[in-house]
Each structure stands twice: as C-alpha cells, then as structure tokens.
Amino acid sequence: xxxxxxxxxxxxxxxxxxxxxxxxxxxxxxxxxxxxxxxxxxxxxxxxxxxxxxxxxxxxxxxxxxxxxxxxxxxxxxxxxxxxxxxxxxxxxxxxxxxxxxxxxxxxxxxxxxxxxxxxxxxxxxxxxxxxxxxxxxxxxxxxxxxxxxxxxxxxxxxxxxxxxxxxxxxxxxxxxxxxxxxxxxxxxxxxxxxxx
Amino acid sequence: xxxxxxxxxxxxxxxxxxxxxxxxxxxxxxxxxxxxxxxxxxxxxxxxxxxxxxxxxxxxxxxxxxxxxxxxxxxxxxxxxxxxxxxxxxxxxxxxxxxxxxxxxxxxxxxxxxxxxxxxxxxxxxxxxxxxxxxxxxxxxxxxxxxxxxxxxxxxxxxxxxxxxxxxxxxxxxxxxxxxxxxxxxxxxxxxxxxxxxxxxxxxxxxxxxxxxxxxxxxxxxxxxxxxxxxxxxxxxxxxxxxxxxxxxxxxxxxxxxxxx
Numbered sequence: 001x002x003x004x005x006x007x008x009x010x011x012x013x014x015x016x017x018x019x020x021x022x023x024x025x026x027x028x029x030x031x032x033x034x035x036x037x038x039x040x041x042x043x044x045x046x047x048x049x050x051x052x053x054x055x056x057x058x059x060x061x062x063x064x065x066x067x068x069x070x071x072x073x074x075x076x077x078x079x080x081x082x083x084x085x086x087x088x089x090x091x092x093x094x095x096x097x098x099x100x101x102x103x104x105x106x107x108x109x110x111x112x113x114x115x116x117x118x119x120x121x122x123x124x125x126x127x128x129x130x131x132x133x134x135x136x137x138x139x140x141x142x143x144x145x146x147x148x149x150x151x152x153x154x155x156x157x158x159x160x161x162x163x164x165x166x167x168x169x170x171x172x173x174x175x176x177x178x179x180x181x182x183x184x185x186x187x188x189x190x191x192x193x194x195x196x197x
Numbered sequence: 198x199x200x201x202x203x204x205x206x207x208x209x210x211x212x213x214x215x216x217x218x219x220x221x222x223x224x225x226x227x228x229x230x231x232x233x234x235x236x237x238x239x240x241x242x243x244x245x246x247x248x249x250x251x252x253x254x255x256x257x258x259x260x261x262x263x264x265x266x267x268x269x270x271x272x273x274x275x276x277x278x279x280x281x282x283x284x285x286x287x288x289x290x291x292x293x294x295x296x297x298x299x300x301x302x303x304x305x306x307x308x309x310x311x312x313x314x315x316x317x318x319x320x321x322x323x324x325x326x327x328x329x330x331x332x333x334x335x336x337x338x339x340x341x342x343x344x345x346x347x348x349x350x351x352x353x354x355x356x357x358x359x360x361x362x363x364x365x366x367x368x369x370x371x372x373x374x375x376x377x378x379x380x381x382x383x384x385x386x387x388x389x390x391x392x393x394x395x396x397x398x399x400x401x402x403x404x405x406x407x408x409x410x411x412x413x414x415x416x417x418x419x420x421x422x423x424x425x426x427x428x429x430x431x432x433x434x435x436x437x438x439x440x441x442x443x444x445x446x447x448x449x450x451x452x453x454x455x456x457x458x
Binding site for chain 2: 013023032063081135179
C-alpha cells in the first residue's frame with residue numbers, strides 16, 4: 001500500500017524526505033494565502049499534511065503535521081506550537097483514510113474529512129481551553145462566546161466551536177487533495193506509490 | 198536572501214549559550230507557569246526572567262514586538278469573551294462603562310493570559326537568539342534523527358519560495374480573468390485554479406529533490422562529521438541538570454499537594 005514511506009532500515013525514504021518539507025511550506029503558504037489574501041472564513045492550512053498522509057501513509061502524514069506546526073511556531077506564530085499534536089493526528093488519519101480506500105470516491109474523501117474534523121475538534125478543545133482559555137484571537141471566538149452564553153463550560157464551548165469549524169475546513173481540504181491527485185500525471189503518482197485508484 | 202524565521206543576529210548573552218541549555222530553560226519556565234499559582238508566576242517570570250534575558254541578549258524590542266503582535270488579538274479576545282461570558286455561579290460583576298464584566302471571568306482571563314505570555318515568550322526568545330542551523334545540529338548530536346533535522350531546515354528555507362510562487366500563480370490566473378475578489382462563493386471557486394498549479398509544481402520539485410538526496414547518499418548508514426563545533430562548557434551542563442531537577446521537584450511538589458488535598 002504505502003510502499004515508499006520507509007526504506008529498509010525503517011528510516012524515511014528519499015521521496016518522503018523531499019516531499020515533507022515542501023508539504024510543510026504548502027501548509028504555511030496556502031494558509032496565509034487563504035486567510036490573508038483571499039480572506040475566506042476557513043483555514044486550509046493542512047492541505048500539505050493531508051496530501052502527504054494520503055500519498056505516503058500515516059507515519060509520513062503525522063510527521064508532516066507535527067513539523068509543520070513546529071515550523072509555524074518557529075517562524076510566524078509561537079501560538080501554533082501547542083497544536084502540533086492535533087496536526088500530527090490529522091496527518092495520521094489521512095494516512096489511514098487512504099488505507100481504507102478513501103481515494104476511490106469523492107464522497108469517501110468527504111467522509112474522511114468530516115471524521116478528521118471531529119477528531120481534530122475533540123483534541124484541540126482541551127489545548128485551546130487550558131493553554132488559550134478557549135479563544136484564539138480569530139473570528140471563531142464569537143462562536144465560543146455564543147456557546148458559553150447558552151450555558152456551555154469553557155471546554156464544552158471550545159469543542160462546539162471546533163465541531164462547527166473543523167469538519168467544514170477538513171472536508172474542503174480532503175476534496176481539494178482528491179482533485180489534485182486526479183490532476184497529477186500518472187508518472188508522478190507512481191513515484192509516490194499511489195497507483196491503485 | 199529573504200529572512201526566514203525569528204533569528205536575530207546579535208552578540209548578546211543567550212546567543213553564546215548552547216541551544217540545549219536554552220531549550221531546557223524554556224521547558225522549566227513553561228512547566229513552572231502551569232505548576233505554580235497563576236497569574237503571579239506568569240507575571241514574575243515574564244518581568245523577572247524573560248525580559249532581563251531579552252535585554253541581556255540585545256533583542257528586547259523585537260522580542261516584545263513579536264510577542265505582543267502574536268498574542269494581542271488572543272489577549273483582547275480572552276478579556277472580552279471570558280470577562281463577559283465566563284460560565285460561573287458567582288454573581289459578582291465589575292462595571293466598565295456600559296459593560297458588566299464577571300469577576301470570575303476576569304480572574305480566569307488573567308490566569309490564562311499571564312501563563313500564555315510565558316508559554317509563547319520562552320520559546321520565542323530561544324528562537325530569536327539561536328540560529329536554526331545551530332539548533333538543529335545540537336539536537337541531531339543529541340540523538341534527533343538526521344532526517345528530521347533535514348526536513349526542518351529545508352522547510353524553513355522553502356516557505357518564502359513557496360509563498361512567492363503562490364503569489365505568482367495568483368497573479369497569472371488573475372491575468373487570465375480569475376476572480377479573486379467578490380463574494381465568498383466566487384472566492385472559493387477561485388481557489389482551485391490557484392492551489393492545483395502550486396501543488397503540482399511542488400510535487401515535481403519534490404521528485405527532483407528526492408533524486409538529488411539519493412545521488413548524495415543521504416540515507417547512507419555510518420557516522421557523519423560536522424563542519425561547525427557547538428561549545429558546551431561544563432558549567433552549562435551543570436545548569437541543565439539543576440534546571441531539570443528543579444522541574445522534577447516542581448512536578449513532585451504539585452502532585453503531592455494535589456494528592457494530599
């Protein structure tokens with residue numbers, strides 16, 4: 001399945017080594033483009049992570065997510081660091097989604113996006129609550145305030161905010177990745193071991 | 198070349214230290230903010246440790262600038278959302294103009310806010326005073342996989358290049374009549390023609406990089422030599438042991454006080 005993730009000694013293959021840094025840069029560059037240039041109300045900062053997960057498997061996906069947030073924290077926003085674990089899980093799920101045949105149909109990719117979004121919301125809620133007090137300084141804070149006003153605890157409101165925002169964001173991410181993979185030349189896909197679809 | 202990362206080239210106090218010592222120090226500070234009572238600890242660590250260190254390392258202006266720029270939106274949001282909507286049974290309120298802030302909410306915002314300044318500030322100071330190359334080399338010499346170091350440094354260098362390419366793709370598609378302004382639906386529809394050239398190009402480049410890595414035997418087994426030597430005097434090794442012991446003691450103390458009620 002994920003033939004080219006690791007070499008014989010269990011280390012990352014050259015393909016993974018070359019693709020992961022580029023995927024990290026795509027996460028940061030696209031996240032910036034979507035949020036600041038196009039000013040859309042979604043994040044789209046995990047396209048690279050999902051792409052690597054789907055192409056090279058769970059391990060490579062998790063590494064991409066983890067390092068992407070470490071780098072993001074290192075360069076632009078130190079507040080991205082605490083969420084590195086969430087990003088790693090997003091990559092992990094993308095890898096397993098591929099193994100369960102998510103690439104075979106667009107609606108399977110959409111389903112994988114919804115599942116990833118819910119899991120991501122569940123893991124980020126405690127981090128958002130205990131490190132950031134439930135807010136991130138972005139537009140989604142309005143949702144947190146609303147849920148708290150309806151009687152939710154800080155943790156509950158953080159989760160509900162994530163449960164509204166994340167599945168939408170991740171579904172769009174998975175669908176974009178699906179379309180990109182279908183647009184890729186076959187020769188390139190063979191290099192990444194994704195030939196079965 | 199475009200600047201990447203936070204590193205500022207200065208000859209101050211922290212710049213002379215071994216990266217491992219600085220990371221250990223940051224860990225101790227972050228641990229302390231969660232283990233000792235807020236908001237006093239956070240304020241004391243920021244004013245008594247981080248700021249003097251930034252001053253001694255000649256980066257205090259950039260340190261405060263970056264810290265506030267990243268955290269100010271969070272702090273304002275924290276004060277408003279938790280000050281006004283914090284779920285509490287305590288009816289005590291503080292009136293500020295027309296707004297009624299809840300006392301428990303203000304307390305919560307102060308606790309989290311002071312902690313946040315240290316949690317973000319400590320790593321920020323490490324990165325502002327450590328060249329990424331030195332940092333990664335020190336970590337690899339301590340057993341971090343070489344591949345992780347390679348990926349971290351490459352990604353750091355690639356971010357400005359990919360950002361620039363994204364802007365160029367956006368311009369090229371706009372020249373062909375793509376709408377990047379207008380309502381949300383139009384902007385989402387304009388997204389795919391931007392993203393797919395960017396990613397397909399990046400994947401082709403990844404293939405070339407992979408071949409270059411193989412040609413240079415990056416994955417070859419055996420020991421490697423280092424061009425740079427990172428000094429690690431005994432005093433710093435001692436300091437690291439002391440800081441880790443302090444962190445361990447804090448954790449034990451905290452667990453003990455929690456267990457004993």
